[in-house]
Amino acid sequence: MVIGGLDPTGGAGLLRDSWTAQRVAPTRPVVAVATALTDQGRGRPARAWVPPLATVRAELDRVGALAEGGAIAAVKIGMVPEAAAGAVLDLLTRLRALGSPTRPRVVLDPVARASDGGSLGASPTSALALILASDLCTPNRDERGLFAGHEASVRAAGVAWLDKAVEGAGAGRVCDRLVLPDGRARSYLRPRVEGPDPRGTGCALATALACGLAEGWSLERATKAAIAWLDEARRHLHRGPDGRPHLAGPPGSRSRSGASAS
Numbered sequence: 001m002v003i004g005g006l007d008p009t010g011g012a013g014l015l016r017d018s019w020t021a022q023r024v025a026p027t028r029p030v031v032a033v034a035t036a037l038t039d040q041g042r043g044r045p046a047r048a049w050v051p052p053l054a055t056v057r058a059e060l061d062r063v064g065a066l067a068e069g070g071a072i073a074a075v076k077i078g079m080v081p082e083a084a085a086g087a088v089l090d091l092l093t094r095l096r097a098l099g100s101p102t103r104p105r106v107v108l109d110p111v112a113r114a115s116d117g118g119s120l121g122a123s124p125t126s127a128l129a130l131i132l133a134s135d136l137c138t139p140n141r142d143e144r145g146l147f148a149g150h151e152a153s154v155r156a157a158g159v160a161w162l163d164k165a166v167e168g169a170g171a172g173r174v175c176d177r178l179v180l181p182d183g184r185a186r187s188y189l190r191p192r193v194e195g196p197d198p199r200g201t202g203c204a205l206a207t208a209l210a211c212g213l214a215e216g217w218s219l220e221r222a223t224k225a226a227i228a229w230l231d232e233a234r235r236h237l238h239r240g241p242d243g244r245p246h247l248a249g250p251p252g253s254r255s256r257s258g259a260s261a262s
Ligand SMILES: Cc1ncc(COP(=O)(O)O)c(N)n1
Pocket: 004, 005, 006, 007, 011, 012, 013, 014, 038, 040, 046, 078, 079, 111, 113, 114, 115, 116, 120, 198, 199, 200, 201, 202, 203
């Protein structure tokens, strides 16, 4: 289950999530709800529009009903504009009320800005409310700055935290750090994959992680597997319709040449 914005270039957002889930967990059906339509990648800052809120709410209600029937194993949430934040929070509150094993696990990848510029996500206050109602939050460096000082409430809410690309990994290396709600931490230190930084890596990692959680894996195992999957995927880039390097498209699509697109 993926909830987020539609980036028509497929670099990030719902298309990226859906293609990632199809590659990582090909037998699992994907259900998607669009919280926004975006226009990005023409050398201008990204712009976003929210579909009629009643439609978004109706779609999220449908997801809530599917989850109550035990049909949703995991949820990945990406871009949530301010106008849709209340509706998504209502869904997360509804999911949290479900008992195990019906309750889907929720991975939230906060999206504040597009890498091309342009603000996309909800206010830090609304985003924090969504974080506190999820199971794992995967902010990038800029986004985690928005939530500095809230670590204690995040932990108290039972939410794990994955810091990507933490400082001090050393030359040619990269390290992500998972902090569990009980304070235990696990570091994933590995060689950096050389080459351009493609779009949508945050979306892809969070979705791959949700796919692992859907299998019933622990956070540590799902994180390790998702990081390994993304590191490999970074080796197979193509130039997207926006001229930027993208991860591969849906399974079966050819990875076009021009992998070193910048
Ligand atoms: C709909 C949507 N979701 C997420 C991102 C972040 O991705 P990126 O950092 O590649 O701009 C984005 N630009 N658009």
